[in-house]
Amino acid sequence: MKFPPLRGLAAAVLTVTLVLSGPAAPAQAAQARANPDGTNTSLLEMLDFALDLLGQVGDGDISPEDLAAMTQNVINALNQAESGVIAHLDAIAVANIRDDATAAVIEFEDINNFAEETLEDWAQEVSGDAVRAAAYLDAVSAGKAVDDVGYAVVTLFPIALVARARAGFGTTNLRNQYRAALQKIADKLAPSCHYYYPEPNAVPLIRAYTCTVYGNHTATQLEQYWLGEWQLGPIDPAAVQAASYANTSRRVAVESLRLLP
Structure with missing residues (x-):
């Protein structure tokens, strides 16, 4: 793929x-x-690396070492954007969305060290975090609030897609939800x-x-x-x-x- x-x-x-x-x-x-600031450029690079990883996993011909290296590329891109992303997450009014998104950003750095069972549980958890953030887009209308939640969405979904691919879970449904959330951000802003x-x-x-x-x-x-x-x-x-x-x-x-x- x-x-x-x-x-x-x-x-x-x-x-x-x-x-x-x-x-x-x-x-x-x-x-x-x-x-455009470094946050946006790094988030786009993060998605690019995540899509590369999903493609390689989908093709089914990737070594554990290469998979870890490709995951590290995603992590590195997110690290470049992290301070800007966290600033937007801190402004989100709903505590569970703010806290879950912040935790996901921080914990993602250690995904290469997760045991298999931990990875599976975390992949499901962060997928839920991404979906809840996307749903919250329907509850906000002010420009800054939409933008803050938008940064949560564009950060969480690539994390969740990588986690699911690493855990051996499907990504098609989550990718479709990501596309719908991206369209909401584009329309609302x-x-x-x-x-x-x-x-x-x-x-x-x-x-x-x-x-x-x-x-x-x-x-x-x-x-x-x-x-x-x-x-x-x-x-x-x-x-x-x-x-x-x-x-x-x-x-x-x-x-x-x-x-x-």
Whole structure:
């Protein structure tokens, strides 16, 4: 079984050129120009390594040593993202989801040392943690709350998939639930976008396009056509949209949906 590669794509970033006026411009520009943070890149690498492992286990031709090494790749990627993930988990209001997700992230580092019976029990436990986190997406609506739970989801499901594969359990049903949860994250954190004229009476006229997910997760691009040439722009709506959610769990969800088999 082969899965399409994610490494390389994980680091790709859509950038937006900004020229803003007024006192709020520097903060908005810095936010929108920022590359996706290391947490998102590492979580995408984590999923990539997890899919590699599932593919090898599915093919049935992998040595215990190679399986342990591939698992360690997943662990290493999660370790790179752990501090950012834990910060989001700490903000989740429901204690059992917050605590279970945090424990799963911490305990995953030792999965290569689990005895067979311990691994089987833990695989079932962390699968339940992932499913409960996904279900909690239906209970939250505020942008930050959705984002925090979204980070729990995009972290827990790859852990659970690896644990189940290592324990010899099926992964198809959990993978389908993961795909449905990713779509919920993408839908709930979809940016709100609009065109407007920052200075309607200015000559030449400048048009802006702004996308906002929540809080400071926003991006703006300007366009100005003057004397037959583009002085600014033209606006690229897709790039502005991507920049607005680059530092949220929506980016992980969207890119994972494209490649999750």
